[in-house]
Amino acid sequence: MRDSSPVPPRAAQLSRRAALGLAAAVPLAAAAPASAATPVIGGERLAGTGVQVRGASGLPKRLTARSWLVADHESGEVLASYQAHTHLAPASTLKMLFADTVLKNFERTQRHKATDADLSDIPAGSSLVGVKPGITYTVEQLWLGVFLRSGNDAVHVLSHMNGGLARTVAQMQAKAEDLQALDTHVVSPDGFDHKGQVSSAYDLTLFARHGLADADFRAYCHTKTANFPAGGKKTFQIQNTDRLLTGAWGVPTYDGLIGVKNGYTSNAGNTFTGAATRGGRTLLVTVMHPKSGGSGVYEETAALLDWGFKEGAKAQSVGTLVDPLSEGGASATPTRKAAAGPPAAAASGGSSSWGLVGGAGGAVALLAGGAYVWRRRRRVVGDEAPDELQDRQDRQDQRGRRGRHQG
Numbered sequence: 001m002r003d004s005s006p007v008p009p010r011a012a013q014l015s016r017r018a019a020l021g022l023a024a025a026v027p028l029a030a031a032a033p034a035s036a037a038t039p040v041i042g043g044e045r046l047a048g049t050g051v052q053v054r055g056a057s058g059l060p061k062r063l064t065a066r067s068w069l070v071a072d073h074e075s076g077e078v079l080a081s082y083q084a085h086t087h088l089a090p091a092s093t094l095k096m097l098f099a100d101t102v103l104k105n106f107e108r109t110q111r112h113k114a115t116d117a118d119l120s121d122i123p124a125g126s127s128l129v130g131v132k133p134g135i136t137y138t139v140e141q142l143w144l145g146v147f148l149r150s151g152n153d154a155v156h157v158l159s160h161m162n163g164g165l166a167r168t169v170a171q172m173q174a175k176a177e178d179l180q181a182l183d184t185h186v187v188s189p190d191g192f193d194h195k196g197q198v199s200s201a202y203d204l205t206l207f208a209r210h211g212l213a214d215a216d217f218r219a220y221c222h223t224k225t226a227n228f229p230a231g232g233k234k235t236f237q238i239q240n241t242d243r244l245l246t247g248a249w250g251v252p253t254y255d256g257l258i259g260v261k262n263g264y265t266s267n268a269g270n271t272f273t274g275a276a277t278r279g280g281r282t283l284l285v286t287v288m289h290p291k292s293g294g295s296g297v298y299e300e301t302a303a304l305l306d307w308g309f310k311e312g313a314k315a316q317s318v319g320t321l322v323d324p325l326s327e328g329g330a331s332a333t334p335t336r337k338a339a340a341g342p343p344a345a346a347a348s349g350g351s352s353s354w355g356l357v358g359g360a361g362g363a364v365a366l367l368a369g370g371a372y373v374w375r376r377r378r379r380v381v382g383d384e385a386p387d388e389l390q391d392r393q394d395r396q397d398q399r400g401r402r403g404r405h406q407g
Contacts, residue, residue, distance in 0.1 A: 037291045041180050042202055043319035046084040053080040056315035059181070060303040064291035068300070070308045071321050073209060073275065073282035078310045078319035080304075081201070085183055088288050090199035091263030092127070092150040093271045094191035096207035097184065097199075097218055099146065101175040108140040108216065110346060118157045120163065126152035129238060135231050145228060145263075147220040148240045148263070153189040160188050180322045180329060181206045192390050193267045201286040202321075206348040208260040208273045208284055209321055219258025243298045251295045254302050262297070270297035276305050283308040 006163065035333035040047040053059060059080060067083040078084070111134045121130075129151030137157070142269045145154030157169040158239030168189045176184040191197075211217040224246050227235040243251035256276040263271040267301050269289040276283055290296045 002241065009269060011347070038042035040085060041182055041322055042078065042084070043317075046078065046202060047221050048082055049083070050388040051080065051082050052078075052318040054085075054316040054318055056080070056311040058311050059307055060300070061213050064288045064296070065158070065300055066289040068287045068304060069201040069205050070304050070312070071205055071209075071284045072312065073284050075325075076209070077317040078321065079308055079315040079317070080380045081318060083204040084319070085200050086288075087183055087198040087200060088271075089197060089265070089268035090184075090191055090204060090288075091189040091193075091265045091271050092267040093204050093207075093263040093273055093286075094184075094197070094199060095146055095150065095155065095263075096187075096204065096211055096261050097176060097181070097272065098168070098188070098189045098191075099143070099209050099220075100179070100207055101172045102158055102168065103143070103211075103214060103217055105162055106158075107137045108138065108143075111136050111140070112141045112142070112157065112161055113137075114157050115160075118160045119153055121157050122152050123188075126190065126192060128153045129228060130230070130236070132231065133158055134231055137229055140226060141157055141226075141229060142368050143216070143220050144223060144226045145238065147259075148223060148238050150241060150261075150263070150279050152192065153363060155190040165189060175202070178326050179203075179206050179210055180331075181323050191263055191265075193265045201288050204271070204285050204286045204288070206274060206321055208286070210262065210324065212239070212275060218258065242272075242274075243295060244302060249295055251332065252302075256336060261401075269293075272297045274301045274305065276309075278309050280310075281309070283312065290334075357399065 002126075010081040043110060051059065056079070063082070065082070067086045069081040069084045070079045071077065072079060098106050114133050116133045119131065119133060127150045129145030129149040131142075131145065131151065131153040131177050137406035139158075142154045142158055142248045145151040146158070156165070159165050162168050162171075164246070169186050172186045172189060173184075176186065181199070183198065183218075184203045185196055185198050187194040187197040190372050219243075222245070223240060225237055225239050228238045230236050239247050239248070241248075242257075242259065243249055244254040246252040246261065252273070253278055256278045258277060259276040260273045260275050268294070271286075271288045273284065275285075285304055285308065286303050287301045287304065290300050292299070325331055
């Protein structure tokens, strides 16, 4: 079940990365990326308002994403980007940060019997893998439910095993701070649409790069199908919702693809971070909120990966993926004050001016102050409807096309 695709180890030359412009991220203006005059994590050019690329040509012409980024996994060099630090709703791609935070806390073989309490606070309309109270699961099975089916039920069980939802959110925020993912504000561990929950193409790429260094993370995100417990000795098959990995819905599988994680909500739109290896080189691509629905996020990701493997060797770095502070990453983070609160636009995929509270202490302070609200939400139009809703929309589109052809 483990991934056989090689992922080169990270380059250790910290000084080179530091020279690429490590600096502090600050709250972004609503509906706009950081100003070029503002010091930015990863380098000043990543705050530019247009496409950032040097020394290479031939970028895909029909990219519609509100934000995207192409980076070299080993060196961390950003080869090209567009609005890399824009604050956008991440949907289930935030589960990469959840895995970065919680994955090593439990052995794969550890067993847990799911309870009603574990599943009591799953937001209505969530994507589910099918966890049932009274059934005993291994940790490995729960993680397969997270990575393959984006199961919020599996996320909640693991969160309760980890000490509860609030504790897990605080740990995730602290992990984001350690990774220097300063565009990210965590409200829920599952990526469900919540007011103020935002991330960026830059941060999502950091989460993927950090996760791929872990063999279990890499194996889970590369798994296409698995058997999931149904009670007793019965199981049912689950399939990964990453269409570049499985070829579902007519999307060609991408040669050399490793993973990583897709996301969709009706408010956030589509998001995807993918990693692929060709010719001994591994690239990371994040695409957020393309205009085209359905498989558009995969098509734009594949186009950017193609460009990276063809032209990336010519590209001169426009920035860098910084190292975690806990792994010797250079810190250039100033003391920042939290904003009064997140705007409503963040939950609907708009950019946010929400100022993040740094570190675990800040995350705990948010929880203590009542900023974290967890409750069962009514199902309304525009709430979470991840891959199942996208699949239904795709089926409707297909029927519509058949009708037009037949008519």
